[in-house]
Amino acid sequence: MADGSLGLWTVPLAVFGGAIRVSTPFLFVSLGECITERSGRINLGLEGTLVMGAMSAYGISYLSGSPWLGVLAAGITGAMLGALHAGICSLPRVNDIAVGIALMLFGTGLAFYLGKPLIEPTAARLPAIDFGWWSDVPQVRAALRINVLFLIGIALAPLLYWAFKTTRWGLLIRTAGESSDAARAMGYSVLAIRLRATMVGGFLSGIGGSFLSLFYPGSWNEGLSSGQGITAVALVIFARWDPMLCLWASLAFGGAAALGPALQSVGVTSGYHLFNAAPYILTLAIMIITCSPKRTLTGAPAELSITR
Amino acid sequence: MTTGSADPVEAVGVAPAADPGFLQRYGATIEYILIPGAALVGALATFGLFVALFGKNPLDLYFYMYQGAFGTWFSWQNTLTRAAPLILTALCTALPAQLGMVIIGGEGALLIGALSATSVALAMPWASPLVVQTAMVCAGVIGGGLWITLAGALRQYRGVNETISSLLLVYIGLAVLNHLVEGAMRDPASLNKPSTREIGAANMIGSIPGTDVHWGLAFGLVAAFASYILIYHTVFGFSARVAGGNIRAAKIVGLGINKLILIICFLAGGAAGIAGMVEVAAVQGRTNANLAAGYGFTGILVAFLARHNPLAIIPVAILLGGISASGGLLQRRLGLPDASVLVLQGIIFVFVLASDALYGRIGFLKGKS
Numbered sequence: 001m002a003d004g005s006l007g008l009w010t011v012p013l014a015v016f017g018g019a020i021r022v023s024t025p026f027l028f029v030s031l032g033e034c035i036t037e038r039s040g041r042i043n044l045g046l047e048g049t050l051v052m053g054a055m056s057a058y059g060i061s062y063l064s065g066s067p068w069l070g071v072l073a074a075g076i077t078g079a080m081l082g083a084l085h086a087g088i089c090s091l092p093r094v095n096d097i098a099v100g101i102a103l104m105l106f107g108t109g110l111a112f113y114l115g116k117p118l119i120e121p122t123a124a125r126l127p128a129i130d131f132g133w134w135s136d137v138p139q140v141r142a143a144l145r146i147n148v149l150f151l152i153g154i155a156l157a158p159l160l161y162w163a164f165k166t167t168r169w170g171l172l173i174r175t176a177g178e179s180s181d182a183a184r185a186m187g188y189s190v191l192a193i194r195l196r197a198t199m200v201g202g203f204l205s206g207i208g209g210s211f212l213s214l215f216y217p218g219s220w221n222e223g224l225s226s227g228q229g230i231t232a233v234a235l236v237i238f239a240r241w242d243p244m245l246c247l248w249a250s251l252a253f254g255g256a257a258a259l260g261p262a263l264q265s266v267g268v269t270s271g272y273h274l275f276n277a278a279p280y281i282l283t284l285a286i287m288i289i290t291c292s293p294k295r296t297l298t299g300a301p302a303e304l305s306i307t308r
Numbered sequence: 309m310t311t312g313s314a315d316p317v318e319a320v321g322v323a324p325a326a327d328p329g330f331l332q333r334y335g336a337t338i339e340y341i342l343i344p345g346a347a348l349v350g351a352l353a354t355f356g357l358f359v360a361l362f363g364k365n366p367l368d369l370y371f372y373m374y375q376g377a378f379g380t381w382f383s384w385q386n387t388l389t390r391a392a393p394l395i396l397t398a399l400c401t402a403l404p405a406q407l408g409m410v411i412i413g414g415e416g417a418l419l420i421g422a423l424s425a426t427s428v429a430l431a432m433p434w435a436s437p438l439v440v441q442t443a444m445v446c447a448g449v450i451g452g453g454l455w456i457t458l459a460g461a462l463r464q465y466r467g468v469n470e471t472i473s474s475l476l477l478v479y480i481g482l483a484v485l486n487h488l489v490e491g492a493m494r495d496p497a498s499l500n501k502p503s504t505r506e507i508g509a510a511n512m513i514g515s516i517p518g519t520d521v522h523w524g525l526a527f528g529l530v531a532a533f534a535s536y537i538l539i540y541h542t543v544f545g546f547s548a549r550v551a552g553g554n555i556r557a558a559k560i561v562g563l564g565i566n567k568l569i570l571i572i573c574f575l576a577g578g579a580a581g582i583a584g585m586v587e588v589a590a591v592q593g594r595t596n597a598n599l600a601a602g603y604g605f606t607g608i609l610v611a612f613l614a615r616h617n618p619l620a621i622i623p624v625a626i627l628l629g630g631i632s633a634s635g636g637l638l639q640r641r642l643g644l645p646d647a648s649v650l651v652l653q654g655i656i657f658v659f660v661l662a663s664d665a666l667y668g669r670i671g672f673l674k675g676k677s
Contacts, residue, residue, distance in 0.1 A: 044471070044472075048654075084658075088658065088661060088662045091662055091664070091665035092665050093664050093665055093667070094661055094662065094664050094665055095410075095661070095664075097410055097471055098410065098612060098661050099658070099661050101410075101412055101471075101608060101657070102609075102612075102654065102657035102658045102660075102661055103654070103658065105605060105608075105609065105650065105653055105654040105657055106651070106653075106654025106655065106657065106658055107654070108650065108654075109647055109649075109650025109651040109652075109653065109654045110647075110650075110651050110654065112645070112646075112647030112650060113645050113647040113648055113650070113651045116645040116647065226479065227475070227476075227478075227479045230472065230475050230476070231476070233472065234472045234476065237469070237472070270491060271487065272487075272490075273483045273484075273486040273487040273490065274483055274484070274487050276483060277479060277480050277482075277483030277484075280476045280479045280480050280483075281480060283476055284462075284468075284473060284476050284477070284480070287462075287466075287468045287469075287472070287473065288462060288466050288468055291466050291467040291468045291469075292466065292467050293464065293465060293466060293467035294467075
């Protein structure tokens with residue numbers, strides 16, 4: 001076994017490793033979007049935020065030599081894009097879904113523009129913790145090289161669950177999402193709550209983007225994100241706005257996304273592109289199964305424009 | 309889902325019954341031109357500032373943008389060639405918007421339309437060019453149409469949000485295209501860029517006489533005018549607008565909402581499908597990944613900038629076609645990256661949406677009521 005010839009076992013192992021590696025951006029974007037949507041607003045622009053985050057993280061990491069500064073920069077960039085979204089949406093009669101589409105185009109365009117000089121150089125990458133030291137099999141070791149961001153994401157999900165349930169801020173966000181009138185009656189500004197929720201959502205999505213450029217795949221190019229951001233937004237709907245379900249769903253999606261490359265590594269190349277589309281097909285299939293025209297989804301924030 | 313919500317507010321704010329002066333009669337129209345125009349100017353100014361940050365002269369930028377878009381007959385032809393698919397993909401967003409739906413999957417319908425059109429053309433090598441071209445148009449409409457109808461049907465029968473599903477369908481469509489182009493439909497001779505076989509020079513639709521602009525522009529213009537007549541001058545379009553304005557009222561008067569949605573989605577996807585067919589039959593000659601050039605996404609911007617009015621789509625598509633046509637000149641003369649067109653489009657989109665807040669609030673247009 002030690003010679004690395006695992007045969008077909010490579011596939012489940014790669015899917016498992018992929019579930020850990022590929023799921024991290026899904027996890028961060030979906031947790032961020034979960035906060036934003038719980039406050040009653042949907043930010044479809046997170047695809048753009050993800051790409052901007054990836055670009056700024058790579059740039060700052062390259063310039064400063066510190067990948068963690070890059071992660072921070074990605075988060076701040078994301079928060080700024082979130083503030084832009086929230087700012088425009090707080091104007092009267094502005095549709096948040098349309099603004100999201102606009103920021104998706106704007107974010108990707110800006111990232112490609114500013115990121116042109118970053119395609120060539122190599123930036124310092126995020127370190128990984130080797131959890132596979134006990135094994136002799138290289139594939140197992142590869143699968144268990146886990147990035148710290150993934151662990152932070154895993155810790156964040158129960159933390160958010162707890163925060164939504166018990167803390168004052170969690171309650172405020174949920175109130176703004178369920179009934180803006182109630183929040184207003186309590187003397188809080190709904191727009192301010194949503195601004196902060198969207199900024200936090202953007203911050204997390206930016207960090208998700210930094211994972212793409214600084215760990216896996218670990219470089220900056222214009223094809224880095226192909227719809228992970230939008231898939232994560234759909235994933236929040238499927239996870240019924242529950243941070244813990246977001247975690248499990250992200251893992252499942254990461255596994256699905258790793259299926260194509262895993263099969264290719266054992267020589268199954270025929271359906272490569274179709275397997276690569278597995279996360280999108282899975283999202284669509286899950287939405288078809290779980291949605292219903294008769295009732296609004298359980299757990300959906302009442303103020304959310306897509307469920308109204 | 310409140311894209312058309314400005315209209316009723318408009319009617320209250322701008323046109324009071326008394327004193328039918330010029331402003332009362334044309335105030336709304338002026339507003340519809342003035343506000344997006346101002347948003348456009350604001351976006352161009354912001355982009356100028358952005359470029360100035362990188363040490364380029366904004367005046368040079370505007371000059372080269374004008375030169376590259378409308379400065380010469382050559383650039384006009386380039387602009388019109390790019391405007392053709394934009395008109396068609398914009399209709400893919402604008403038609404469902406009449407029903408209050410936000411469909412952003414024009415790119416997917418374009419790809420599937422192109423793939424269907426190519427398949428049909430390759431399947432009938434014996435037929436005369438006119439037959440092949442007609443079949444390609446039909447295949448493009450049906451392929452693209454069914455692709456968007458899927459998003460519409462999912463919304464109507466399963467309650468799946470059509471914005472997200474149509475965007476997911478873009479990625480699925482691209483995967484299907486890549487799968488077929490690199491697999492079953494691959495021309496073994498295409499080594500570097502996997503492609504299908506060529507549809508043949510005889511089957512290409514060619515250019516409008518006297519120009520280098522291909523016949524796709526005519527398809528776009530016809531589709532835009534037909535959509536305008538359909539939406540504003542037929543009973544079908546009237547019911548669609550009623551359903552878009554107030555779904556409950558539409559149900560009470562007994563309109564078949566399901567049928568309306570499916571037909572509108574089919575027409576919308578069909579328009580984008582023709583854009584794909586045109587790109588194959590007039591530009592590429594075959595199907596490959598080059599077709600995913602972003603026309604579908606720019607089309608969304610065109611539709612929003614035109615406020616989903618099929619006639620307004622034509623000038624707006626020419627304008628944005630011009631912006632993308634000037635990209636090459638900006639790259640050569642000013643050394644701007646090719647993504648600058650994307651940045652400008654994004655800024656325009658943001659400004660146009662933010663300007664929605666201005667409707668009914670411009671002092672002198674309120675008609676002194």
